[in-house]
Amino acid sequence: MVAGLPAVGEILEFTTGEEAPVLAARILTRTRLEDEFPTMDFRVATTRGTNALLEGKGTEPVLFITQGFRDLPEIRDQRRPELFARVIEKLPAITRKIVEVSGRQAVDGRELVRLDEEGLRAGARNWVAQGEKVAVVALLHSDRFPAIESRVKEILLEEGFQEVTTSTQLGARLGFLPRMETALANGYLGPVMNEFKRRVASAGEVSFLTSAGGLQVREGYEPVDSLLSGPAGGLVGALEVARGAGFEKILTFDMGGTSTDVARLEGAIPLRYEQAIGPVRVRRPGVKMETVAAGGGSICRWHQGGLEVGPHSAGADPGPACYGRGGPLTVTDVNFLLGFLDETQVEIPLSREDAWQRFVELKETMRRDGAEVPEDEELLAGLRAIAVERMAEAVRSISVGEGFEPAEYTLVAFGGAGPQHACELADSLGVKRVLVPGDAGLLSAWGLHRSRREGVEERQVLQPLEKLTPSWASLLQELKEQALSQVPGSEMERWLIEVRVAGQASTIELEFEGKLFPSLAQLAERFSERYWQLFGYARSQEHPLEVVMVRAVASEVRPDVVRESFANPEAVSGLLNSSYCTILVGEGWQVRRGKRGSLLLEKTQSGRIRQQSGAVGEELMRARFESIAESMGELLRRTALSTNVKERLDFSCALLDGEGRLLVNAPHIPVHLGALGVCVRKVSQDRVWKKGDVVVVNHPAYGGSHLPDVTVVSPIFGASEKVVAFVANRAHHSEIGGRTPGSMPGDARNLEEEGVVIAPRLLFDGGEEGFDEVEYLLRNAPYPSRAVAENLADLRAQAAANFAGEKAMAGLFAEFGEETVSAGMESLRLRAAQLMSIRLQEEGSWSAEDALDDGTPVQVRLTAREGHLHIDFAGTGSRHAGNLNATEGVIRSAVLYVLRLWLNEDLPLNEGLMEHVTVAAEGTFLQPDFPEDVASCPAVVGGNVETSQRIVEVLLRALGVGAESQGTMNNFLFGNERFGYYETIGGGSGATDCSDGASGVHVHMTNTAITDPEVFEYRFPVRLHQFSLRKESGGEGRFRGGNGLVREVEFLEDMTVTLLTQRREEAPRGLANGGDGLGGKQELFRAGSWQILPGIVSLEVAASERIRVQTPGGGGWG
Known part of the structure; x- marks a missing residue:
């Protein structure tokens, strides 16, 4: 060995002071430091901006915002992130450096308040003097009238700011909050990303991969465009590999250490125009994918009576238990113990002993809790199955949830752990083909190589179709020319046109080939087709269609497809290793090897279906139940017409068991959820349900809360022709009659004066529509609705949500059998009851009192004795003369909510919590009588919204939970x-x-x-x-x-x-x-x-x- 030289095997580290992509280019091109780079096609994708945003390492910008809205970055849309959190932890505001701008324009662009330029300059100088260099401008109605934002930017640059982002430069679209947040994110990342761009450009002309999967030159590449470039590269790579193998319709499955990304592609990259990333919502085009907190590092544990896989992760440090650094049991450990992980393919030594010790601890915890512990292999396989089910639900949300069958697609598996779980995931989804790219671990790099430079031009339209006839062709021509001009030598690739039913917020994006101009008639036809596919019923012709946004996408000519050919199938089972990943070939699958290294796995026969029972089966069922309720809610939001449902999200969806007991809910509105069980049970009394029945009700005597909250209930039948479950949803109709618009009259003295009272009636009778009767009632009640068309549209959306829930439950019964699903329902209820029983081992008595603003007393005493809790509202005022009377449904909702907070455990709002609880409130204004004559019934509109809050407050005060x-x-x-x-x-x-x-x-x-x-x-x-x-x-x-x-x-x-x-x-x-x-x-x-x-x-x-x-x-x- 020569002195001063490195030994064999010794690692050398050196730096040139350059960014990593530049150094890599220097090595690959063998360019010395003193030489210029040769001409090359230099492409970069980076996580620099994403990391800065998630780790809080950007630069806090100064926000210049319309006067009166300085706190909007903190308030956002006023919702709390977690419905049942005792301590509300809001996402941090991206800036607290704010200047209000005295300059205001009306919705039609008229100047209301002249821009105070001198005041603006003074505010700017103040911040510049403190060393601030980055500013963001967000002013109301700049989406259509951006001149005032442009003028403010000019002034800020003149006064010394170096980087200024306006909200409209990133997308001129209606919506002040998302536009402001996007601009703030761009400003926050600006110094980090602009310096990175400058340093990378030292290697020559460079193109950057955007979140939308296209390449952009340095000048047009905004900092926020980098945030999803990693996943975008993976999707482009997956699309190109699939095309080479002859598949256009694919489901991508990218499983990493902490999370899994899934997407549905049909020949092009699907886009979404608003995404939540870290502490902000960003409104920029990005790949449309779903992310679920299930990865190799997902922690497996026994928690509060049930098995849990994720969402918590071991992270990189300490990592899984088998890393030998004291980490918890994870999915990676489970795979290792099952023999599904090849130690020779892992760069670090793995400790089977540490992984096994954590598994033993899990079993011991289960035994201490009195749970039945399965055999080792069964429990390990069950934990793996729970993880796979979480990922399968994400895939169902982007396929079945959007009207597409997963079985029609090929699953493309990549990422560190994707190919290891692909066959099991495919079996769960009914998918028959799995494609594993030869370079599955480097797919994002391949995607970067195959990406194309794109030019995108967009225009907000906000016009009904019939008004666009004279200008439609000229609009498209203008957008086409502008898009083509952005990329020399490009061609029009596609049109992306967002259309909606007039009055709705949600749009449906329609895609058309770029070579021809789509006609307005084609838009209408395609919209109707897609509407039916998404929602399962034809759209009402009563409401016109509106074009919201038109995007012209031009791109470089697509490179030739790199074809992959496959050899004859092999009967292989178990582990296969490739250069960058491990593939687990499941039972009933065969393998075909591609010449370029890809593997095509094909289903040849039904593998042995492992019937999961016990704790594993319970957790699998819970995941499916919750997913069904959440999917119902998303469908209702998308299809409703009213602002109240589609934007304020004033609705709730739930799944109930065959007895009408609340089982699981989507995280919606607590005052709705607890009442749904009461409502379903009351409606079911003396009713013989038939398949296809849908009942509508808002009457407080039948579990309703107040009249604007309209409930839709549907039964679900099992093979025995017996009702085995229910789906239900409740939505607030902002107009349903009454003495005043909005249906919440402050001076109402009885129920009739508050609006249209709907006793239980069939909206669908055995599948046959009954909307005419409901419409008659809405129009002819003593105080009729002022928005009948909107009521009917929202009722159709509510019925569609129930139909979707029915269909999903039918699929569940077909997959697992009625006995297994029903047992899953029962176990979920009993688990909640057991948790409450444990909590009630602490005996005692607690009381509190309060009063409404008019002095009406609210008193409560809670007594816990011998595993039972009695809640007594004796001393509370009797029937209220005004509208603050509550109902049985409202008080049950309030009690359920408080019990869930008191338990402080992660479980669905479930009526099992009430198994050992009784409530006495009869005769008080919290639970008054409702005679048959609605004019004699008490007014209740305030009971639902105001009295419910007071019930919660007095209960929480008694329990000492918080101020x-x-x-x-x-x-x-x-x-x-x-x-x-x-x-x-x-x-x-x-x-x-x-x-x-x-x-x-x-x-x-x-x-x-x-x-x-x-x-x-x-x-x-x-x-x-x-x-x-x-x-x-x-x-x-x-x-x-x-x-x-x-x-x-x-x-x-x-x-x-x-x-x-x-x-x-x-x-x-x-x-x-x-x-x-x-x-x-x-x-x-x-x-x-x-x-x-x-x-x-x-x-x-x-x-x-x-x-x-x-x-x-x-x-x-x-």
């Missing part, structure tokens, strides 16, 4: 004979013994999104002057209560306004000596001055008058 939150939904309604609008406004949450309360969020029994400011003004004759936090409204203490909100609305037409609120007189109380939060208040601006309004009021307002609502803050702790 009181805002305790109201701040219901705000306005409208006239043409329309009705309804929203609920968030406030402050109460502090707990370990955390401050959250500000500007919905609490407890609701979690609806608030309408985007631009959409709000675009759809309704109003102007939003302020939507901000109410400073210092949270109670003081060791932990402070959260702040409320301020919302100020000007009316542009005469209309009726209703406010239905509480906590105006009785402020939210602190706990453990914490201070009270400020009570709410509302004011009317009339004749030049502000007048305070009562908490519950209906009034007529004239054009130019305003309402300002200030919501309560939460109580403090300690």
